[in-house]
Amino acid sequence: MQVKGCCPLDCQDSCAWVASVADGQVTRVEGAKDHPVTRGVLCAKVKDYEGRLTAPGRLLQPLQRTGPKGSGQFAEISWDKALDEIASRFRAIISEHGAEALMPYSYLGSQGVVQRLALNRVFHALGASRQTGAICAMSAAALMGEGHPIGVDPEETPEASLIILWGQNVLTTCHHQWHFIEAARKRGARLIAIDPCQTRTTKQCDLHLAPRPGSDSVLAAAIGRHLLTSGRADLELAELWVSDLAAYRLRVAPWTFEKAAEATGLTAEEIEGLAEEFASARTALIRGGIAPQQARNGEAFVRGLSALAILGGHWRRPGGGLSILSMPQLPEAQADRADLAPGNARAFDIARLGEILETASPPVKGLMVWSANPAATQIDGPRVRRGLAREDLFTVVIDHFLTDTARLADIVLPATTQFEHVDVQGAWGHHYVMANLPAIAPAGAARSSGAIMRGLAEKLGLDHPAFRESDEEIAASALPEGWSWAELAEAGWRKSPTPRPAIAPRTERLRISDGPIEAPDAVEQGLLQLLTPKSHYFLNSTFANMPRHKKSQGAPAVTLNAADAARLRLTEGQTVTLSSGSGALDAVLRLSDGVRPGIACFEGKWWEEAGPRHQMNSLTPSLWSPAGQPAYNEVYVRIAPVNPG
């Protein structure tokens, strides 16, 4: 039997897949060949996703903590007992501290609407604190909120004559975009990468420029200045869309090629060459990545790129513009049911979990985490882990495995995987809404978020039709008007395009001059800036416990330029300790000319399980951009041989 579904992971591509089932087991999962974007191929992470169903450590039964917090000592309990315990603890917290002492925390571990949003219904109805914000792409989301267009349908890519991959490692993070890029190249397009590090992707580009991290807004300003001074800016489009062109002119005026060279570490000739290519391109597509947003000036990066897409006139033609988040129109808030809330409870920005658990007043006393592993993925990990370890905090975690976050929980609930539940999701790298059908019955006692929502609501005495909806009904409630769940489930996917922005006067004019355009701070003597780009075989911390993925990824490693290693008297292959004001981790040293001097690169969000000190967020500080994007890249580390004691 073959069952249609889709990959649920937090990745631009949202691949369509087909699961082969025999005797109630998934024997194989393959890409669906007829999906217009993902075309029958799964990535190196997901090609054997069926292995997750039976992997060692898969949670199959609810667990209750029996030892000290974080000890990993749990006993299996029944669902009835687990839900009773959660309901009675939640009730006690509400009566003693008020409903706002409860906090839900979820992220995109599964992009599925049911897995992500169904449980929010319970928290809304209780009047709990609401979750807002995000830990990824917040800078892009903030600019989108201001009205900046930041998504281009990837199926238009072949129309582009110049493609700039600005801090995006396509061949590792969203490789289904590559065939569109190749199609453009076959028609003569040039491909340029702007990335401080050499990657699988930069090696395939016609040109790779490696500026200092955090200097992108300066580089963009130098290009913008060139558009204006050479008379090739699309002033008509700027007139229609932008409110602050005069201010922008003044802001970019100082950034001559020479000045920008000092700030970016590129040569003036390299910047001039790039600016000239951009100015003379017929249709330029800028694909902006996530890492350059992970800084205090993340919004300045996105704004700088948006200014170029507008001033270059590239929104006028299909294939052109700026693409960071390219999404179908899916009104998923309909499934969240914020309308069930009795009032307007306080909202917590989930990107500040560590701070919230430490300082919120009144304090958070009950926390439920699902579809996320914040103990490994949140900024300032040590602070988050201190918060999760609080004796007076009651924590429930729902996951497939005993993650670092689950280890700190009081109750752990076993979640179904994408093969075992129904769901619907969008994507952030194309315009298709994807349906997922269950291929097999849940393993052990695993339950979907929808089933947990129904069970918990009953125990809490919540009585509203929203708490009796089946998972199919929850999925259907998120669909655009006029769509039928049955038809979508039959087809597997359906395009719900987000139209290109109209070339017409805007009522809300865009601002392109706001925010700092400045050179990144000089790095203190003896320190290196740590970048933590996505790893090829893990998806954030997902898969960091899977034997096959760990083997492919290799030992936790930090990569430096040979010149830095020589200066620090370190040699390839030795184990080193990286330390910052927040904490420390150990890694094997690797050398590469592909990493800029002054930078250390650490891939893979390892769990503590991998060893006592391999978590990258042990090093990151409590720091955010103005829009709330965690500044994961603003971390400066000392690197020394590991202390054998």
Ligand SMILES: Nc1nc2c(c(=O)[nH]1)N[C@H]1C(S)=C(S)[C@@H](COP(=O)(O)OP(=O)(O)OC[C@H]3O[C@@H](n4cnc5c(=O)[nH]c(N)nc54)[C@H](O)[C@@H]3O)O[C@H]1N2
């Ligand atoms: N294999 C794999 N795929 C994934 C993920 C994964 O963990 N593994 N995660 C998924 C998720 S959640 C996301 S958000 C996306 C992210 O997808 P991408 O945006 O492609 O990935 P990043 O690793 O965030 O950053 C891409 C590149 O930016 C570079 N970079 C770092 N700092 C700067 C800077 O200041 N300026 C410039 N110009 N470049 C910089 C890095 O060296 C890196 O090569 O990938 C998704 N896909």
Ligand SMILES: Nc1nc2c(c(=O)[nH]1)N[C@H]1C(S)=C(S)[C@@H](COP(=O)(O)OP(=O)(O)OC[C@H]3O[C@@H](n4cnc5c(=O)[nH]c(N)nc54)[C@H](O)[C@@H]3O)O[C@H]1N2
């Ligand atoms: N230092 C540093 N930190 C970073 C980043 C970085 O580049 N550097 N990147 C950041 C980015 S871009 C992101 S998006 C975040 C990601 O942060 P998280 O969202 O915490 O991502 P994951 O580590 O993948 O954890 C997702 C969890 O969801 C679980 N899960 C999967 N499917 C389901 C399901 O159906 N139900 C339930 N209940 N659980 C499920 C998985 O098993 C996994 O444990 O990390 C951020 N953290």
Ligand code: SF4
């Ligand atoms: S992680 Fe991304 S590329 Fe890999 S199968 Fe899932 S959606 Fe496709």
Ligand SMILES: [Mo]
């Ligand atoms: Mo992300």
